[in-house]
Amino acid sequence: MEVTGSAARVRDACDAARSGGATVGFVPTMGALHAGHRALLDRARSECGFVAMSIFVNPLQFGEARDLAAYPRTFEADHGVAERAGCDLLFAPDGADMFPNGRPEVTVDPGPIGGRLEGASRPDHFRGVLSVVAQLFHLVGPCRAYFGEKDAQQLALIRRMVHDLDVPAEAIGCPTVRDPDGLAVSSRNVRLSNPERAAALSLSRALAAAANAVGQGERSADVLRAEMARRIGAEPLARLDYVAVVDERTWEEVTEIGGPARALVAARVGDVRLIDNVALVWDGDQAAR
Ligand code: PAJ
Numbered sequence: 001m002e003v004t005g006s007a008a009r010v011r012d013a014c015d016a017a018r019s020g021g022a023t024v025g026f027v028p029t030m031g032a033l034h035a036g037h038r039a040l041l042d043r044a045r046s047e048c049g050f051v052a053m054s055i056f057v058n059p060l061q062f063g064e065a066r067d068l069a070a071y072p073r074t075f076e077a078d079h080g081v082a083e084r085a086g087c088d089l090l091f092a093p094d095g096a097d098m099f100p101n102g103r104p105e106v107t108v109d110p111g112p113i114g115g116r117l118e119g120a121s122r123p124d125h126f127r128g129v130l131s132v133v134a135q136l137f138h139l140v141g142p143c144r145a146y147f148g149e150k151d152a153q154q155l156a157l158i159r160r161m162v163h164d165l166d167v168p169a170e171a172i173g174c175p176t177v178r179d180p181d182g183l184a185v186s187s188r189n190v191r192l193s194n195p196e197r198a199a200a201l202s203l204s205r206a207l208a209a210a211a212n213a214v215g216q217g218e219r220s221a222d223v224l225r226a227e228m229a230r231r232i233g234a235e236p237l238a239r240l241d242y243v244a245v246v247d248e249r250t251w252e253e254v255t256e257i258g259g260p261a262r263a264l265v266a267a268r269v270g271d272v273r274l275i276d277n278v279a280l281v282w283d284g285d286q287a288a289r
Helices: 007-019 035-047 065-072 075-084 123-141 150-164 187-191 192-214 221-233 283-287
Strands: 003-004 024-029 050-055 089-091 143-148 169-174 237-247 259-268 272-280
Touching: 003 007, 007 024, 007 089, 007 123, 024 035, 024 123, 035 050, 035 075, 035 143, 050 075, 050 169, 050 192, 050 259, 089 187, 143 150, 150 169, 150 259, 150 272, 187 272, 192 221, 192 237, 192 259, 192 272, 221 237, 221 259
Parallel strands: 003 089, 024 050, 024 143, 050 089, 143 169
Antiparallel strands: 237 259, 259 272
């Protein structure tokens, strides 16, 4: 595995791989690699002849300097994970490698979907994400890029950017990796104390209850939202930010489940902000029977 901080080197290596006939698989991350990132790498490795991963804690997407400073940085361990997963190229730039002229002045507007949910709670978060992902796509060039459904709104916005701006990349969504008890694996989980980690389970349990209710025929999004809010609200260590049930295509809140929908939650547990989501599979045929 080659490790580089040079943008020019990434461009050359990916161009060379494509010239040799390989499909380039790309896994953008902020490091502190865990089983969720590994699943993306494994998928890329199984589908592509050349696999590139980036590790860059992107300052553009953090609102609070405190959150950026607290973000875990574990490069030695990450290097080992990438190597064992069969990654070919590890791009680990520093701020000056990515932004030699300082913070970019021209950025990507995430549009209306970017203002909802995570975008409402974290102003400019998705502008920061899309701007850096666009920059990375320009360096890597035509590729299959792998993203987790854990960050479903981010995935939707990246797909939208790829579509609207004709980016020569394919954004591929991969299922959320969970701990055995259901907690979605996240780099932030290491900051949870034991009681906080127990409280954090209320998010995945609330979502599982919502998915289960839909499976049993519940169609009212209000009922689902209320039940999720009740479950997370019952946890003294969790402070609810939002519960939502949205149409997968528009990301607008729905009143009834009548097509592809997703339930999403965000909450602060201690000092850590957690998000999770689940697809709500509504079997329309079942309703007709
Ligand atoms: P990061 O949080 O490091 O996540 C990198 C990728 O791993 C994202 O696509 C994310 O959805 C995925 N991921 C995280 N936890 C996961 C889990 N439990 N199961 C499956 N996939 C998971 O997301 C970012 O970095 C940044 O916003 C980035 C896209 C790199 C832009 O800076």
